[in-house]
Amino acid sequence: MLSPKKHRGELPEAGEVTPDLARQAQACWAEAARQQGIDLTDFDPSASLEQRLFWAKQHGLEIGCLLARHSTKLQHSTGDQVRDNCQAAAARRIYTPSEYICVDEAVSGRKQRRDGLVRLTMILERRLATVLLVFMFSRIFRTGYRGFGFIQESVVDLGLRAISVGQGIDTADEKTWRQMTYMYGIMDEMLLTTIAQHVKSGLSGLFRLGFVVGALTIGYTGKEVEGAPLTNRGKPRRVPAVDPKVAKLIRKHxxxxxRGMPLAEGHRRWVRAGGPVDPRCKTGEMSYTAYRRMLSNPRYLGVWAFGRKRNRWNARLDYTQQVEQPEDEVIIVRSDELRIVSDKRFQAVQKRLEKNKTGSRGPSSGKQPQLWDLVTDCFVCAACSTPKIDYRMYQGGAHGVGMKCKRGNLCPARVIVNRKDAVLNVCQMLGDLLRHDADLIERTVARSGDVDANQNERLLDELAQARKRERVLLRKEDDLEELLGEGTEDDRAATKRKIRATRAQRSAAHMETERIAAEIEHGPKAITPEEVRTLLNDLPNLLANSTTDDENDEDDDQIYRAADVFRRLVGGRIAVIVELRPGRKKCNVRGRFTPQILCTVAEELGNSTAITGSESTPGEQTVWLREPPRLDAIALRVHELIDIESLSFRDAAKKLREEGIKVNSGNVWYSYHRWYEMQGLTAPDLPYNNGRPRKPK
Ligand SMILES: [Zn+2]
Structure with missing residues (x-):
């Protein structure tokens, strides 16, 4: 007689159940069998397989094998499937010995080894069992039709029987099993175009099975599915349904x-009509990119992907991320019920979008980013920004050398500012401020750290360096990530490599910072006036040097450090003020920001806690971001000469000519009025000769 061990040994061990699950499965089966009225008095679970099979045949039971597959989507663990299948088997007077239970524990995706399936096929080919039980036919393979093929060829064609426990399909029911399997296969994959009736049951069926559709697209609302399990958050599951009012607007667009309306005009009209916007949008107003995205969304054709993305909480970023699921977890459904736009119209719009690609094509590969490529995020549009929301500027314009307001066509002060000019002008002003206030800064920063701490000086220095390096690397990482969307496939791959390298460097830098910080016993920091002086010479140079076209790959940290310093010096925000000048082609563009000189200097010296008072630091500054017209450029000087030094227009002109600016008194009069105009004020009426007595002849 064969020992159970030996008998089972003919089948591979890979793909069999664990002893624990085997015990549970047997207990489960026995319990269900008892309820079915199967006489278990002489059944011995510990007997050999052959003895148990003999017992089963004597009692008129069929012999079953089963396959359990782990599926992340169905949230139905292998153990549950095995137990369910065993119970279903007992209910049909089928005995499922644990030796004939096969398990495929999915490792993800394609490389998966189908040990359970291999083992199961052997059982079927040798006809050790006559019935196969699985949870779902369609999930035996990644694609439903292959599952169907397997059942047909490896089971039915061998004269055996298969049961899908989860779907209630039994091949013994020759009339319906194929149709039912086919229908479930369709639901698992695609199509569903056939009959509206099917679509309806298909969609809610999908939701009953726990598929999700993610955030709803504009134009759709959620309709509750009756009898479906609640979502993870305990809310009723909802199927998308067309919102007729919005659908009408979408069709119109x-x-x-x-028919050829410019995209920008379409966008403006959408916003003007108060068209809905993604509820996650912070500004409450659809952006141009979102408008384009809407026009290219295949969901309006009724093609919906289910389960493509899954929400996952990211603790580090503190928000819910959408994670792409492997292809085989995605189901595409085509539903006329969800269609808003016809294929023909959709195609026509796609053609127009194709011709109208937006956005930067990215820097040519291998080009080092310049300072003005990295600090665009500091600039915000003054016309659009509100105290609550800043609308920042984005790279744009011809060849991407400019920047423009995020609101694009909706911006009342639509203008493209050359980024290089703007950043260089700000840099020049920052350099002037640093040099001009050097004395004050030196006194303030040096005094605040005026404590005896020679002992720690070296360590503090190291810590400052380490922190700086860490911060620069973090910024670099962010900056690289910002560039990630641009350029060719190769550019992106290169950027990705850079990001990985930077990330590794940063974590090393972070460990270094931690080490030094631990070494320092929270002692006071000392900064000498010399240090401040050195740094004050250093920073303007840093900003100036980083703007040369030096291609030095070794030293590309320098550029990121400069970008970091730039950001902090301008307080992270430069409001871009556009002055439209009616009747003139060019408008004036100025930037306004509040310099953060003291904090930045102190931080650069590794003493960020030292600054308390903000005594007489430079307040809000205004700088030309675009070279202004000649007479606008001298407006400030003219204002000083006339209003502060009380010169007459004629004398002011004379003075200006002495300063090398060729103007006449008429120019000065114009420039004087321009100064008030730019401040949004009206120029006062000056008395003749600015109130001075007529010069004696
Ligand atoms: Zn704007």
């Missing part, structure tokens, strides 16, 4: 764009 597709028609307009298909």
């Amino acid at each position: 597709f028609r307009w764009i298909a």
Whole structure:
């Protein structure tokens, strides 16, 4: 007689159940069998397989094998499937010995080894069992039709029987099993175009099975599915349904764009009509990119992907991220019920979008970013920004050398500012401020750290360096990530490599910072006036040097450090003020920011806690971001000469000519009025000769 061990040994061990699960499965089966009225008095679970099979045949039971597959999507653990299958088997007077239970524990995706399936096929081919039980036919393979093929060829064609426990399909029911399997296969994959009736049951069926559709697209609302399990957050599960009012608006826009309306005009109209916007949008106003994205969304064709993304909480970033699921977890459904736009119209719009690609094509590969490529995020549009929301500027314009307001066509002060000019002008002003206030800064910063701490000086120095390096690397990482969307496939791959390298460097830098910080016993920091002086010479140079076209790969940290210093010196925000000048082609563009000189200097010296008072630091500054017209450029000087030094227009002109600016008194009069105009004020009426007595002849 064969020992159970030996008998089972003919089947591979890979793919069999664990002893623990085997015990549970047997207990489960026995319990269900008892309820079915199967006489278990002479059944011995510890007997050999052959003895148990003999017992089963004597009692008129069929012999079953089963396959359990782990599926992340169905949230149905292998153990649950095994137990469910065993119970279902007992209910049908089938005995499932644990030796004939096969398990495929999914490792993710394609490389998965199908040990359970291999083992199961052997059992079937040798006809050790006559019935196969699985949870779902369609999930035996990644694609439903292959599952169908397997059942047909490896089970039914061998004269055996298969049961899908989860779907209630039994191949013994020759009339319906194929249709049912086919229908479930469709639901698992695609199509569903056939009959509206099917679509309806298909969609809610999908939701019953726990598929999700993610955030709803504009134009759709959620309709509750009756009888479906609640979501993880305990809310009723909802299927998308067309929102007729919004759908009408969407159709109108597709028609307009298909007929040649400029995208910008379409966008403006959408916003003007108060068209809905993604509820996650912070500004409450659809952006141009979102408008384009809307026009290219295949969901309006009724093509919906289910389960493609799953929400996952990211503790580090402190928000919910959407994570792409492997392809085989995605189901594409085509539903006329969800269609808003016809194929023809949609295609026409796609053609127009294709011709109208937006955005920067990215820097040519291998080009080092310049300072003005990295600090665009500091600039915000003054016309659009409110105290609550800043609308920042983005790279744009011809060849991407400019920047423009995020609101694009909706911006009342639509203008493209050359980034290089703007950043260089700000740098020049920052350099002037640093040099001009050197004395004050030196006194303030040096005094605040005026404590005896020679002992720690070296360590503090090291810590400052380490922190700086860490911060620079973090910024670099952010900056690189910002560049990630641009350029060719190769550019992106290169950027990704850079990001990985930077990340590794940063974590090393962080460990270094921690080490030094631990070494320092929270002692007071001392900064000498010399240190401040050195740094004050250093920073303007840093800003100036980083703007040369030096291609030095070794030293590309320098550029990121400069960008970091720039950001902190301008307080992270430069409001871009556009002055439209009616009747003139060019408008004036100025930047306004509040310099953070003292904090930045102190931080650069590794003493960020030292600064308390902000005594007489330079207040808000205004700088030309674009070279102004000649007479606008001298407006401030003219204002000083006339209003502060009380010169007459004629004398002011004379003085200006002495300063090398060729103007006449008429120019000065114009420039004087321009100064008030730019401040949003009206120029006062000056008395003749600015109140001075007529010069004696
Ligand atoms: Zn704007």
